[in-house]
Amino acid sequence: MERPLLEDIRDRLEEFTATERKAAHALLANYPMQGLGTVAQFAEAAGVSSPTILRFVARLGFPGFAEFQKKLRSELESQLNSPLARSTTLPDEPGGDPLVSQLVENVRETFSHLPKGELTGLARLLADERKTVHLIGGRFTDGLARYMAAHLRIVRPNVNHVAGQQGNWLDQLIGIGHKDVVVVFDIRRYQTEIIQFAEAAARQGATVALITDSWMSPVGRIASFVLPARVAVPSPWDSSLALMAIAEVLIAGVTRENQQRAQERMRFLETLRNEIDPSTEERRNGPDI
Amino acid sequence: MERPLLEDIRDRLEEFTATERKAAHALLANYPMQGLGTVAQFAEAAGVSSPTILRFVARLGFPGFAEFQKKLRSELESQLNSPLARSTTLPDEPGGDPLVSQLVENVRETFSHLPKGELTGLARLLADERKTVHLIGGRFTDGLARYMAAHLRIVRPNVNHVAGQQGNWLDQLIGIGHKDVVVVFDIRRYQTEIIQFAEAAARQGATVALITDSWMSPVGRIASFVLPARVAVPSPWDSSLALMAIAEVLIAGVTRENQQRAQERMRFLETLRNEIDPSTEERRNGPDI
DNA sequence: GCAATCCTGTAACAAACATTACAGAATTTC
DNA sequence: GAAATTCTGTAATGTTTGTTACAGGATTGC
Structure with a gap:
C-alpha cells in the first residue's frame, strides 16, 4: 500500500x-x-x-x-x-483471529446498513405463492443459491434453481415474465452470463432481486431489490458469509410469512420421508424444533 | 444532533x-x-x-x-x-433483529469454543499437496462443500467435490486410502448416506474431518477432526452460517499455508481467464485484491 | 548595484458543472 | 378506454471551476 x-x-x-x-x-x-x-x-x-x-x-x-x-x-x-481501523473498538477477538473478527463484523455491518424494508419487502414477495422464484448464482455463489432454493422448496412451491451448464440457462428464460421473481447472487468478479440472464429476465417483466457485495454488481441497475453485503476480509479471498446471512434471514422471513403453509408442507415432507426410509427417525441425536 | x-x-x-x-x-x-x-x-x-x-x-x-x-x-x-461517536453505535443490535443478532452471536460463539489447534491442524493437513481432498455435504450443506471445493481448487490440486446422484458416491470410494482427506459437512437431520460414506472412507485409511452442529453428527465417532458450530436461531430452521464461517477460515488457512503456490496458481488462472475471455477484465467495478 | 531567476496574484479562457425547459413514456384516475 | 398526472431522459443554458498567460515584486548570484 x-x-x-x-x-x-x-x-x-x-x-x-x-x-x-x-x-x-x-x-x-x-x-x-x-x-x-x-x-x-x-x-x-x-x-x-x-x-x-x-x-x-x-x-x-x-x-x-x-x-x-x-x-x-x-x-x-x-x-x-477499513475494519482494521475500527476493530480496535472490539476488544474481544473471538478465537483471537482477525479473520474471524472481520467475518463477524461483516455480518454485523451488513445488516446495520441494510434497509429493513428491503428485507421484509423481498421476503414478502418471495412468500407470494402466485409467483415462481428463480435463484441464480455464479462460480462462488451458486452454493448460496442452491442453499436458499433447498430451503424455499420446503416452505413454498415453484422454486427453480438455475444451475447446470451455463449454456442451458437461456432455456430457463423461456416463459419468465411478470409472475416470476429472480434472485441473483453476484459478487466480483461479476459474471457476464449472470448479468445477461438478469437483464433478459427484467426485460421480460420479472422482478429482480440482487444480493451482492459493496461495490454493487451491474445487475443493481435493473434490480428492484438490492442487498449489498460486506465481503472484505484480511485474506486474498472475499468472504460470502454476509451474503449467506442475508439468504438465511430471507429464508426465515419467507417461512414466517407463510407460517401455516410452511408447517403443513414440513409435516407432509416428514410423512414422505418416514414412508420412504423409516430409519431416518433414528438419526435424531439432538433436539428438533 | x-x-x-x-x-x-x-x-x-x-x-x-x-x-x-x-x-x-x-x-x-x-x-x-x-x-x-x-x-x-x-x-x-x-x-x-x-x-x-x-x-x-x-x-x-x-x-x-x-x-x-x-x-x-x-x-x-x-x-x-469523533471516533467515540463511532464506538457507541456498535452495541446496537444490527438491524434490531433478534435473528441477525443470533447469527452474529453464533459465529462469535463458534470460534470462541473451537480449539485453535483443530483449525490450524486441519488447515495444514488440507494444504498438504500430497493428499487428495474430498468434500461431501448433505441436503442443506452441499452448497458449503461446493463453495469450499471451488476455492480450494484454485490454491491446490487434487480436490474432489463428492456430488451428484447419491448412488454414484460409492464409485468415488474406490481408491480412497491413506493419502486422502475427507471433509464432511453434516448437520441434523444427519444423513445415512453421508455417515456410511465417511465410515467406509475411514475404514480404508482416509483421514476424516467433520464440520457439524453442536449435537454432533455420528460421523464424529470416526473423525480425526471435529469442528462443531452453533446453529440455533429463533426460526424453524437451523443456521449454517457458522459452518460457512469455518469453511472460510479453513480456505484462508490453506491459502496462507500455501501462500507462494497459491499465488502462482491464481496468476495462472488469471492468465487462462484473460486468454479465454478477455472481456472479464472489464467486469472489475470495484477495487480488486 | 544590476541582471537573472523565482514567486505570486490577477485576469482571461476553455471546460465542466448544476440546473432548467421540454417532450415522450408510463402510470393513475375516472 | 381515454384523459390527466407523474416520471424520466435529452438537450440547452447559465454558472462555476480548473487552468493558463502574464506581469509585478522579491530574492539570489555575480
Whole structure:
C-alpha cells in the first residue's frame, strides 16, 4: 500500500515555498476534507491564490487538482471501509483471529446498513405463492443459491434453481415474465452470463432481486431489490458469509410469512420421508424444533 | 444532533420512485463518498440521469446539490473527528433483529469454543499437496462443500467435490486410502448416506474431518477432526452460517499455508481467464485484491 | 548595484458543472 | 378506454471551476 499523502506532506514541509507551506498547513489542519472542496475554497482557507494551490499540488507530484483529489478520496474510502481501523473498538477477538473478527463484523455491518424494508419487502414477495422464484448464482455463489432454493422448496412451491451448464440457462428464460421473481447472487468478479440472464429476465417483466457485495454488481441497475453485503476480509479471498446471512434471514422471513403453509408442507415432507426410509427417525441425536 | 441522512434515506425508501430508489441504493452502497462527487458521477453509478439525481436530492429536502453535499461533508467531518461517536453505535443490535443478532452471536460463539489447534491442524493437513481432498455435504450443506471445493481448487490440486446422484458416491470410494482427506459437512437431520460414506472412507485409511452442529453428527465417532458450530436461531430452521464461517477460515488457512503456490496458481488462472475471455477484465467495478 | 531567476496574484479562457425547459413514456384516475 | 398526472431522459443554458498567460515584486548570484 502506498504511503499516506499526509505523512509525505509532513515530511516535506521544509522544501516548500512560504505560500506552499501555508497551503500544506491548511490541508494538514483539516485533512482530507480541506482538499476535497474546490481550488478556490482551499485557497481561501490557506490565504493564498488558486494558482498557488495548483503549484502546491504539482509540487506533490500530481498532474492536476483532479488527480490530487482522487488520491484523497481513495485514502478516505479506505479509511471508511477499513475494519482494521475500527476493530480496535472490539476488544474481544473471538478465537483471537482477525479473520474471524472481520467475518463477524461483516455480518454485523451488513445488516446495520441494510434497509429493513428491503428485507421484509423481498421476503414478502418471495412468500407470494402466485409467483415462481428463480435463484441464480455464479462460480462462488451458486452454493448460496442452491442453499436458499433447498430451503424455499420446503416452505413454498415453484422454486427453480438455475444451475447446470451455463449454456442451458437461456432455456430457463423461456416463459419468465411478470409472475416470476429472480434472485441473483453476484459478487466480483461479476459474471457476464449472470448479468445477461438478469437483464433478459427484467426485460421480460420479472422482478429482480440482487444480493451482492459493496461495490454493487451491474445487475443493481435493473434490480428492484438490492442487498449489498460486506465481503472484505484480511485474506486474498472475499468472504460470502454476509451474503449467506442475508439468504438465511430471507429464508426465515419467507417461512414466517407463510407460517401455516410452511408447517403443513414440513409435516407432509416428514410423512414422505418416514414412508420412504423409516430409519431416518433414528438419526435424531439432538433436539428438533 | 440532527439525524444522519443515511438513516433518513433508509427509512424513506418506500416513498421514492423507482429511479429515486436506484439513486438511494447507489448512495447507501457507498455512503457518503458517492454523494461527494459530481452529479454526473452519481448519476452514472446509480444508472439514472442527472436530473433524476437532482429530483432525488430535492425529495430529501435540499434546495440544490450543493446543500446536499454540504450535509454529507458535515456528517463526514463529524465522523472523522469523533471516533467515540463511532464506538457507541456498535452495541446496537444490527438491524434490531433478534435473528441477525443470533447469527452474529453464533459465529462469535463458534470460534470462541473451537480449539485453535483443530483449525490450524486441519488447515495444514488440507494444504498438504500430497493428499487428495474430498468434500461431501448433505441436503442443506452441499452448497458449503461446493463453495469450499471451488476455492480450494484454485490454491491446490487434487480436490474432489463428492456430488451428484447419491448412488454414484460409492464409485468415488474406490481408491480412497491413506493419502486422502475427507471433509464432511453434516448437520441434523444427519444423513445415512453421508455417515456410511465417511465410515467406509475411514475404514480404508482416509483421514476424516467433520464440520457439524453442536449435537454432533455420528460421523464424529470416526473423525480425526471435529469442528462443531452453533446453529440455533429463533426460526424453524437451523443456521449454517457458522459452518460457512469455518469453511472460510479453513480456505484462508490453506491459502496462507500455501501462500507462494497459491499465488502462482491464481496468476495462472488469471492468465487462462484473460486468454479465454478477455472481456472479464472489464467486469472489475470495484477495487480488486 | 544590476541582471537573472523565482514567486505570486490577477485576469482571461476553455471546460465542466448544476440546473432548467421540454417532450415522450408510463402510470393513475375516472 | 381515454384523459390527466407523474416520471424520466435529452438537450440547452447559465454558472462555476480548473487552468493558463502574464506581469509585478522579491530574492539570489555575480
